[in-house]
Amino acid sequence: MQSDMIIGMEVHIQLNTNTKLFCGCKIENAQPNTRTCPVCLGHPGSRPTLNKRAIEYATKMALALQSTIASQLVFSRKTYFYPDMGKNYQITQYETPLAENGTVVLSDGTKVRIKRLHVEEDPAGMVHEEGLSLVDYNRSGIPLIEVVTEPDMISPEQAREFMKKLQSILAYLDIFASDGIIKADVNVSVKSSGFERVEVKNVTGFKEIERCVEYEVKRQQTDTVVKETRAWNAELGRTRSLRLKESEEDYGYITDPDLVVRPIEPAFVESIQKTLPELPEEKTARFVKEHKLDAIDARIIAAEPDVAALYEESSKQVSPVLAARWVRRELLRSLNTQGKKLKDTPLRAHHVIPLFKLIENKQITDRVGQKLIRELAEEPFDVAERVQKEGLTAVSDTGEIGTAVDETLSENPQALQDFKQGEAKAFEFLMGQIMRKTKGKALPDVVRKLLEEKIK
Amino acid sequence: MITQDVLDKVAKNARLTLTKEEAAQFLPQLDEVLTHFSTLQDVDTEGVEPSFLPVKLSTEMREDLPEECLTQEEALKNAQSKNGYIKGPKSV
Numbered sequence: 434m435q436s437d438m439i440i441g442m443e444v445h446i447q448l449n450t451n452t453k454l455f456c457g458c459k460i461e462n463a464q465p466n467t468r469t470c471p472v473c474l475g476h477p478g479s480r481p482t483l484n485k486r487a488i489e490y491a492t493k494m495a496l497a498l499q500s501t502i503a504s505q506l507v508f509s510r511k512t513y514f515y516p517d518m519g520k521n522y523q524i525t526q527y528e529t530p531l532a533e534n535g536t537v538v539l540s541d542g543t544k545v546r547i548k549r550l551h552v553e554e555d556p557a558g559m560v561h562e563e564g565l566s567l568v569d570y571n572r573s574g575i576p577l578i579e580v581v582t583e584p585d586m587i588s589p590e591q592a593r594e595f596m597k598k599l600q601s602i603l604a605y606l607d608i609f610a611s612d613g614i615i616k617a618d619v620n621v622s623v624k625s626s627g628f629e630r631v632e633v634k635n636v637t638g639f640k641e642i643e644r645c646v647e648y649e650v651k652r653q654q655t656d657t658v659v660k661e662t663r664a665w666n667a668e669l670g671r672t673r674s675l676r677l678k679e680s681e682e683d684y685g686y687i688t689d690p691d692l693v694v695r696p697i698e699p700a701f702v703e704s705i706q707k708t709l710p711e712l713p714e715e716k717t718a719r720f721v722k723e724h725k726l727d728a729i730d731a732r733i734i735a736a737e738p739d740v741a742a743l744y745e746e747s748s749k750q751v752s753p754v755l756a757a758r759w760v761r762r763e764l765l766r767s768l769n770t771q772g773k774k775l776k777d778t779p780l781r782a783h784h785v786i787p788l789f790k791l792i793e794n795k796q797i798t799d800r801v802g803q804k805l806i807r808e809l810a811e812e813p814f815d816v817a818e819r820v821q822k823e824g825l826t827a828v829s830d831t832g833e834i835g836t837a838v839d840e841t842l843s844e845n846p847q848a849l850q851d852f853k854q855g856e857a858k859a860f861e862f863l864m865g866q867i868m869r870k871t872k873g874k875a876l877p878d879v880v881r882k883l884l885e886e887k888i889k
Numbered sequence: 890m891i892t893q894d895v896l897d898k899v900a901k902n903a904r905l906t907l908t909k910e911e912a913a914q915f916l917p918q919l920d921e922v923l924t925h926f927s928t929l930q931d932v933d934t935e936g937v938e939p940s941f942l943p944v945k946l947s948t949e950m951r952e953d954l955p956e957e958c959l960t961q962e963e964a965l966k967n968a969q970s971k972n973g974y975i976k977g978p979k980s981v
Binding site: 465516568 | 949960
């Protein structure tokens with residue numbers, strides 16, 4: 434079956450090394466042009482020296498994407514004249530990228546082929562002013578990897594999932610700083626235009642990449658499409674036509690004579706392979722197989738390393754299925770509502786395990802559990818202490834619950850009558866009223882049983 | 890053979906503005922240089938590995954350790970600047 438659209442991406446990712454790709458200038462936020470040296474300013478006579486960690490990180494990513502590592506490391510000069518490159522060329526990889534032929538598998542089984550992964554330096558940062566540009570070379574020379582996919586995605590949802598997968602893998606590998614740069618060139622072609630190729634350049638950030646794909650698909654399906662390069666305007670949420678001055682052949686790539694070819698030894702690749710952690714894909718499979726988790730629960734939990742770690746620690750102390758349900762349905766939902774990521778909160782496994790135990794042993798009701806997890810997501814506290822202090826222990830005492838049932842029935846004669854006339858909903862209403870009266874602490878099973886006894 | 894079009898394009902990529910007189914002067918010169926080097930294209934390189942350096946060297950890598958940077962004052966010394974930035978030509 435032919436799809437309605439095809440989407441491919443070139444994603445540029447900043448590696449979180451301490452220093453730049455070809456010099457020892459520190460990578461950090463600072464006043465403009467205070468993290469520079471003759472190399473990253475492009476002064477004549479300066480020579481690049483290659484950052485070992487950048488190559489290790491890039492190799493890590495290449496292996497995580499199951500790609501084949503080249504047998505030698507070759508850098509090229511991409512010549513262009515623009516104020517963001519002092520030496521008038523960018524050092525990148527052209528004919529021989531670090532790695533080729535990788536794969537990312539999406540949840541629906543779609544294989545997104547990774548054509549190539551290469552290493553390059555970021556150009557300087559620019560601020561545009563009336564009639565001139567202001568250049569900050571602090572950014573010049575920051576190591577980037579570029580991941581190029583084949584046009585294997587067929588919907589904006591797939592493109593979004595692909596980006597999420599990349600993000601998840603990067604988090605596990607710990608090679609991308611969350612405040613780092615992530616940029617993409619997005620290629621979108623739709624069927625209605627005969628798959629005319631349109632490239633949108635320089636979309637910055639995970640959110641914007643997603644927005645841009647959605648916008649561009651919609652635009653192409655309703656507008657006249659020509660083969661062209663466009664730019665993304667994040668403020669307007671639109672793309673616009675861009676007249677490109679250069680094509681690939683104009684860049685006059687040559688092998689960089691300052692960075693002579695270096696063999697990539699199999700021993701080096703093996704040593705990197707050994708440092709790879711268990712990746713989200715493998716983790717998901719293990720959770721399903723060994724912990725008997727629901728596939729979606731498993732995938733969502735495995736997507737973030739911190740969430741996975743919290744779950745795994747919990748699953749050693751309580752039933753894995755219970756832990757998974759509470760982590761995914763309650764904890765992640767609470768964090769989401771509060772607009773937080775687990776990794777940015779002080780919440781750890783030792784805060785939630787006591788809670789899960791209380792739920793597992795039916796010492797607190799689910800309702801109380803939900804309230805406590807919402808509060809934990811706001812700010813961690815000692816759960817056992819809080820339950821004690823606020824008297825949140827589940828009530829199973831039939832005498833106490835019986836009183837609540839009697840009171841509720843005498844307060845809601847209409848509901849009682851409705852139930853007797855065959856309205857099943859009235860029963861659930863009464864259940865709810867009793868739960869409320871007991872502040873959610875009554876065990877629902879006991880309430881149900883007592884209520885049934887009294888009115889049937 | 891370098892045509893006027895090729896010259897214009899290369900000049901534009903290099904952000905050079907040539908006057909008519911300069912173009913007329915450079916065109917035959919560049920053509921001569923290119924013709925001279927095109928002799929190399931007659932060499933049969935079938936099956937020969939490209940050689941980038943006459944001596945066998947391999948790039949060494951350095952550890953990811955910070956080194957001293959230039960001060961802002963030093964970095965801007967040979968440039969026109971504004972508020973700590975280097976001034977460049979208008980580019981959008």
